[in-house]
Amino acid sequence: MQVKHIPKDAQVIMSIMKDMGIEEYEPRVINQLLEFTYRYITCILDDARVFANHAKKKVIDLEDVKLAVQMTVDRAFTTPPPRDILLEVARTKNNSPLPLIKPHCGLRLPPDRYCLSSCNYRLKNNKKPQTKQVHHHMMSGGNAGYMNNAVTSHLTHGALSAAGVKLHNKQPQSLSLVKRQGTLATVARTQTITIPKPVIKFSSATPASKPIAKPKIQVSAPTGNVLNTPMKVEVNDVSSGLKRKLDEEYDMLE
Amino acid sequence: MGVARGWIGESLISCKMQSGVLDSVGNKLASDKSTLLAVLQLLRKYNLKNTEELLKREANLTDVGSTEEIPQTDSEVSSVLSAYKSEGDPEVYEGAYTELKRFVEGALDIYKHELGMILYPVFVHMYLELVYNGHEGQAIQLMERFGRDQEEYYQADLKRLSHVTKKDHMKGNELTDTFKSSEFIIRMSRDTLSILKRHLQEKKHSVVLNIIQEHLYFDMYEGVARNKQQIEATAGALVGEATRQDNKAKVYYGLPKEPDIQYLPVEEEDDAEGDGTDKPKKKKPKKDPLFSKKTKSDPNAPPVDRIPLPDLKDADKLEKVKALREASKRVTLGPETLPSICFYTLLNSAGVVTSAEVSEDSSLLAVGFADSFVKIWTLVPQKLRAMKSAEQLQDIDREADDVLVRMMDDRSAETSRILHGHNGPVYRVAFSPDRTLLLSCSEDTTVRLWSLQTWTCLVCYKGHIFPVWDVRFAPHGYYFATAGHDKTARLWATDQHQPLRILAGHFSDVDCIQFHPNSNYVATGSSDRTVRLWDCVTGNHVRLMTGHKAPVYSLCFSVEGRFLASAGADSRVLLWDLAHGHLLAELTGHKGPIHTLAFSRDGHILTSGSQDCSVKLWDFSRLAEEMVLEDVNVSHNPDIKNSDSYLLRSYGTKNSAVLHLHFTRRNVLLTVGIYEGS
Numbered sequence: 059m060q061v062k063h064i065p066k067d068a069q070v071i072m073s074i075m076k077d078m079g080i081e082e083y084e085p086r087v088i089n090q091l092l093e094f095t096y097r098y099i100t101c102i103l104d105d106a107r108v109f110a111n112h113a114k115k116k117v118i119d120l121e122d123v124k125l126a127v128q129m130t131v132d133r134a135f136t137t138p139p140p141r142d143i144l145l146e147v148a149r150t151k152n153n154s155p156l157p158l159i160k161p162h163c164g165l166r167l168p169p170d171r172y173c174l175s176s177c178n179y180r181l182k183n184n185k186k187p188q189t190k191q192v193h194h195h196m197m198s199g200g201n202a203g204y205m206n207n208a209v210t211s212h213l214t215h216g217a218l219s220a221a222g223v224k225l226h227n228k229q230p231q232s233l234s235l236v237k238r239q240g241t242l243a244t245v246a247r248t249q250t251i252t253i254p255k256p257v258i259k260f261s262s263a264t265p266a267s268k269p270i271a272k273p274k275i276q277v278s279a280p281t282g283n284v285l286n287t288p289m290k291v292e293v294n295d296v297s298s299g300l301k302r303k304l305d306e307e308y309d310m311l312e
Numbered sequence: 313m314g315v316a317r318g319w320i321g322e323s324l325i326s327c328k329m330q331s332g333v334l335d336s337v338g339n340k341l342a343s344d345k346s347t348l349l350a351v352l353q354l355l356r357k358y359n360l361k362n363t364e365e366l367l368k369r370e371a372n373l374t375d376v377g378s379t380e381e382i383p384q385t386d387s388e389v390s391s392v393l394s395a396y397k398s399e400g401d402p403e404v405y406e407g408a409y410t411e412l413k414r415f416v417e418g419a420l421d422i423y424k425h426e427l428g429m430i431l432y433p434v435f436v437h438m439y440l441e442l443v444y445n446g447h448e449g450q451a452i453q454l455m456e457r458f459g460r461d462q463e464e465y466y467q468a469d470l471k472r473l474s475h476v477t478k479k480d481h482m483k484g485n486e487l488t489d490t491f492k493s494s495e496f497i498i499r500m501s502r503d504t505l506s507i508l509k510r511h512l513q514e515k516k517h518s519v520v521l522n523i524i525q526e527h528l529y530f531d532m533y534e535g536v537a538r539n540k541q542q543i544e545a546t547a548g549a550l551v552g553e554a555t556r557q558d559n560k561a562k563v564y565y566g567l568p569k570e571p572d573i574q575y576l577p578v579e580e581e582d583d584a585e586g587d588g589t590d591k592p593k594k595k596k597p598k599k600d601p602l603f604s605k606k607t608k609s610d611p612n613a614p615p616v617d618r619i620p621l622p623d624l625k626d627a628d629k630l631e632k633v634k635a636l637r638e639a640s641k642r643v644t645l646g647p648e649t650l651p652s653i654c655f656y657t658l659l660n661s662a663g664v665v666t667s668a669e670v671s672e673d674s675s676l677l678a679v680g681f682a683d684s685f686v687k688i689w690t691l692v693p694q695k696l697r698a699m700k701s702a703e704q705l706q707d708i709d710r711e712a713d714d715v716l717v718r719m720m721d722d723r724s725a726e727t728s729r730i731l732h733g734h735n736g737p738v739y740r741v742a743f744s745p746d747r748t749l750l751l752s753c754s755e756d757t758t759v760r761l762w763s764l765q766t767w768t769c770l771v772c773y774k775g776h777i778f779p780v781w782d783v784r785f786a787p788h789g790y791y792f793a794t795a796g797h798d799k800t801a802r803l804w805a806t807d808q809h810q811p812l813r814i815l816a817g818h819f820s821d822v823d824c825i826q827f828h829p830n831s832n833y834v835a836t837g838s839s840d841r842t843v844r845l846w847d848c849v850t851g852n853h854v855r856l857m858t859g860h861k862a863p864v865y866s867l868c869f870s871v872e873g874r875f876l877a878s879a880g881a882d883s884r885v886l887l888w889d890l891a892h893g894h895l896l897a898e899l900t901g902h903k904g905p906i907h908t909l910a911f912s913r914d915g916h917i918l919t920s921g922s923q924d925c926s927v928k929l930w931d932f933s934r935l936a937e938e939m940v941l942e943d944v945n946v947s948h949n950p951d952i953k954n955s956d957s958y959l960l961r962s963y964g965t966k967n968s969a970v971l972h973l974h975f976t977r978r979n980v981l982l983t984v985g986i987y988e989g990s
Contacts, residue, residue, distance in 0.1 A: 079471055137484060138778055138798040141493070141819065148800070148816035152851030156812060157805070159620045159790065165748075165763075165770070165806075166622070166790060172809035173771050 067092055102126045402447035405438045406454055408519045413461075415511055425540045426504045429547070430528065432462050433496035437523045439473060440482070440491060448477050465548045465861035465882070490550060490819045490840075495529040497552035501537040505530055531555040545895055548882075549858035550819050550840035558856040559893035563845065565873045566613030567830050571624060612874075612891075614832045619848055621831060622790045627716065628746060635673070638977040645917045645979055647931055647960055653981045657968050661986045668984040670974040671743040676764075677984065678750060680738030686731040686752050686762070691982075695725035699765045720765070731762050733769045742785045742792065749806070751792055753780035759794055761806060775802060775811050782824045786831040791848070793834050795822035801836045803848055813851040817844060823880075826867040835876055837864025843878045845890065855893040859886050865907050871915035875936070879906035885920050885930070889939065896939055899930055901959055910973035910981070917960070919981060921970025927983060929960040 064072075071091050075083065103118070105126035110118045138144075159166075167173050348371050355364040412434060416427045435458055442451035455474050462470060472487050482488045500508070512521050533556065546553050624632070645651050658665050658679065667680040670691070677689045690696050697720035699705070708718045736755030743750055749770075750762040759780055761771040778797035785792045791812075795801045801822045802811035820839035827834055833854070834846045843864055845855035862881035869876055875896070879885040883906060885899040904924030911918055916933040935958055968985035975981055 078475070137486065140489060141799065141816070144798070144800055144814070144816035148814040148851060151811070151814045156620055156849065157808070159622050159805075161623055167761075167771060168807050168809040174769050 067095075071095070098130075102130060105129060402442055402445070402450040404519055405442060405450065406457065409435060409438060409454070409458060411515070412520055413458075419507065422537050422539075423504045423507055425543050426500055426537045427508060429498050429500075429543065430508070430524070432466055433498070433528055433552070434520060434523055435459075435462065436470075436473065436491055436496075437527045438519070440476075440488060441519075441523070443476060444479050444482060446479060452477060463547070468862075469550070486820065491527075494551050494819065495527055497529045497531055497555055499531045499533060499538075499546075499553050499555070501535055502532055504537050505532055529555075531557075545898060546859045548861040549842045553858050554842075554856035554893065558853070561847075561852075561854040563847075563854050563890050564612060564614035564618070564830070564832060565828070565890040566610035567873050568613045568616050569609055614830055619832050621788045631746065635977060639913065642913060642978040644914055645912050646933065650929060650961060651912065651917065651975070651979055651981045653927065653963060653983060655965065655968070655983045655985060657965075657985055657987045658971075659987050662988040665971070665986050666737050667740045668972040669741045669743060670972065670982055670984070671747050672745055673747070674974065674976040674982060676743065676747065678741040678743065678752075679984075680741045680752060680754075682737040684732075684734040684736055684738060684754065684756075686734075686738055686741055686750070687728055688731070688750070688764070689728045695727055696729050696764075696767075697721060698724040698767055729767050731767065731769065733760055733762075733772075734758070736779070739780065740782045740784075742783050744785050745787060745789045749785075751783050751785060753783035753794055755779040757796075759783055759792075759804075771806070771809075773804060773809065775804075776800075781821065784825055784827055786827045787829055788831045791827075791831065793825050793827065795825040795836055797821045799838075801825050801834065801846070803834065803851075813846075813848060815844075815846045815851055815853070817853050818842070821863075823863055824865055824867050826869060828869050829871070829873045835867050835869070835878075837867050837878055837880065839863040841880075843867065843876070843886075843888070845876070845893075855888075855890060857886075857888050857893055857895065859895050859898075860884070862905075865905060866909045866920075868909035868911055868918075870911055870932070870936075871913065877909050877911070877918055879909055879920055881905040883922065883924075885909065885918070887918075887935065897935055897958070899958060901928055901962065902926065904969075908970060908973045910975055912975050912981075913977060913979050919973050919975075921973050921983060921985070923969045925966070925968055925970065925985075926962055926964045927970055927973070927981075928962045930958045931960050932958075934958065 106122040109122040675692045700721045734754040741752045753759045759773040776796040780796045782795040801815040803813035818838040824837045841860045843857040844853045864880035876888045883902040887897040902922040906922040908921045918930040918932040968987045970985045972984040
């Protein structure tokens with residue numbers, strides 16, 4: 059029967075545990091506590107050395123150590139706020155009446171920026187030399203798996219109309235992207251231009267606007283609102299015609 | 313000084329200071345300058361200029377202009393004023409305590425036990441005074457000599473106190489802060505109180521007198537002094553017992569009338585077909601026998617609009633009908649007909665599984681793990697399906713009756729699913745009543761809402777800055793409540809990113825929380841060994857129930873809402889009557905901490921599951937009957953029943969601690985436990 063020689067520090071830990079009334083513990087707990095102790099003490103002494111140097115002292119003083127301990131305790135080992143502060147906070151919070159419940163159906167969730175239901179990535183296209191880069195935001199809600207690019211452009215435009223963007227009533231029907239004057243003339247083709255609020259004008263219908271006229275609206279019942287993020291859409295010459303532009307985009311995406 | 317003293321007295325009483333301090337200020341004269349400065353600060357705060365001038369003149373503090381001596385914040389002021397500053401000779405304490413003990417033991421038997429209740433708090437405060445004033449040796453000696461004499465259930469707290477031996481240790485220590493700032497409440501009959509007062513007048517022991525005046529609060533009641541058994545029953549909480557004030561408010565413990573769901577579209581097979589399609593189809597309400605009995609309105613039920621509740625959707629109404637049908641088929645339980653029990657054992661899960669929960673219709677089991685996952689199993693042949701993708705959803709017919717079935721993708725059926733997202737052990741999971749949402753709370757201080765249709769996390773609620781121990785959905789949905797380490801419980805709604813109510817008042821962690829069946833009240837159990845009932849509308853506590861001797865881990869309301877069962881680490885189940893907050897019964901028998909309680913669906917049987925690997929069944933219907941027969945009002949405490957006659961059966965398992973109990977709608981008991989192989 060060999061008697062394992064337990065180092066002195068470990069014996070100290072064991073006696074601390076006995077003092078606190080802990081009788082049963084796994085043997086690895088001693089190692090864990092020892093490690094913690096070493097790390098903590100080293101940390102404190104390091105900080106104390108920094109403070110001593112700052113005060114131009116040669117050796118670490120009791121005050122330095124005290125300051126180091128206090129700094130660490132404030133940062134790491136916080137305790138819950140005292141009861142009177144909690145009561146005060148509670149009193150303030152409980153004064154407002156319970157809000158009425160809106161009668162709409164579906165999931166009742168907080169505003170979108172507090173939810174985790176918006177898209178958390180965006181696709182960036184490969185850099186092709188002659189074509190423009192298009193950024194598409196995919197609005198697949200929480201379902202990350204649906205990366206059908208061709209579909210996204212449907213959704214892109216569809217969602218644009220669905221997202222409550224201003225419509226000009228004069229020309230209903232099809233969609234054309236309005237070129238902002240003055241922003242394009244000096245810009246090279248390979249650069250992207252982001253327009254924060256695209257103004258959508260509906261002009262008279264062309265056959266090419268087929269995908270647009272029937273906007274496919276994202277079903278939003280399960281996951282809440284779909285589109286709040288601004289659209290970044292490349293704008294190019296309107297003269298090239300709507301159909302061709304869309305075809306080009308499709309070509310790029312494939 | 314007469315007028316000024318009166319002013320000071322009034323203003324100070326109104327700002328929650330113990331009036332006893334005023335006596336001590338006067339008595340100690342100018343020896344305690346900081347105390348006087350604190351009083352000055354308080355007067356300044358309340359703009360009592362004349363009084364301030366008078367005090368300054370009387371106490372010769374005219375040179376006060378230096379602000380560094382004056383305590384700045386409110387809590388500092390109160391801490392100085394209620395501090396343990398005493399000029400008592402440290403040697404005197406032991407003698408004073410022995411003297412007090414001798415007095416208590418010499419009193420008449422009827423009064424002895426009630427008088428004995430002051431020994432523990434006096435002892436604690438004596439110890440803390442000695443420590444605060446730097447008399448470490450005497451403090452340790454006092455603890456060693458008299459610590460063992462205190463009651464069993466105080467020993468844990470005393471052990472924690474004994475580690476505090478220097479004044480610096482006291483700062484920030486939760487236990488000492490609690491003792492320092494809150495009074496220990498003792499309920500005493502008028503006679504006992506007068507005996508005590510007379511004795512203290514006679515002896516003029518300043519030490520004990522000061523402590524009693526400053527730190528003890530006597531809630532007097534008329535009537536006979538209580539005997540040992542009655543006192544034992546409600547003793548044990550961290551700061552004493554509940555005052556009559558605590559339990560005065562009216563509690564609407566009844567259930568409101570069920571909303572009328574008779575006018576549902578008649579089911580297809582019963583449609584009167586055939587003739588006369590030109591006749592307008594009369595939507596005859598189906599006179600189902602289930603709905604025919606009218607529930608008379610309960611005077612103790614809350615008005616329906618007391619708290620805003622979500623309306624029932626069609627799907628909810630169908631669910632209710634289904635539940636009622638199942639309820640009609642269920643087995644009525646009683647001492648002769650015990651439930652069948654089905655035990656789900658989680659293997660290889662000791663130290664890994666932290667919580668388990670079965671949904672209301674017993675179709676889903678959710679388990680929370682210590683490595684931050686939540687895993688959901690289906691307990692019925694129907695598998696777990698995910699919602700179809702967006703494009704597929706566009707193709708389904710939205711007007712179809714079974715649109716809720718069609719929107720799920722059959723190809724994605726699985727028997728179990730895992731939810732990732734938390735950063736720490738998941739301590740509790742809760743299903744929403746309609747089973748589309750799941751809540752989980754974790755050590756990472758957040759509460760997450762998951763969708764059980766898309767199997768993703770929807771919202772992460774941040775509010776607690778410390779681990780959250782419990783989360784529960786309200787029986788009507790929409791609201792949920794959390795209990796955390798920061799001594800508060802919070803009431804949330806799923807569409808608010810911040811809590812609606814903060815329920816503060818406990819002195820230690822809030823370990824468990826439960827909604828009342830009418831969703832108007834929330835009960836919390838805490839490590840300060842009390843159970844509190846809170847009103848969701850105001851956020852104030854309406855009942856304070858003491859009696860547990862160890863932290864409370866589980867709460868369960870009875871089916872009709874009048875009674876509350878609580879259980880905890882002290883291995884006992886306590887039953888409370890919410891009408892007045894009285895303790896009704898104490899059920900002992902378990903040998904380990906009890907972590908789960910459940911009432912059967914008809915309310916006849918109460919079950920408890922514990923870490924001693926057993927499930928016990930108690931006869932609650934007989935208990936409730938006997939309760940109704942007694943005439944109970946606010947001041948008359950009912951006799952507390954003892955357990956032996958109420959235990960129906962005890963079922964042991966091989967070595968599986970019981971984690972969760974759930975009665976199905978047909979009154980079959982489902983149990984979830986963790987097998988701990990040696």
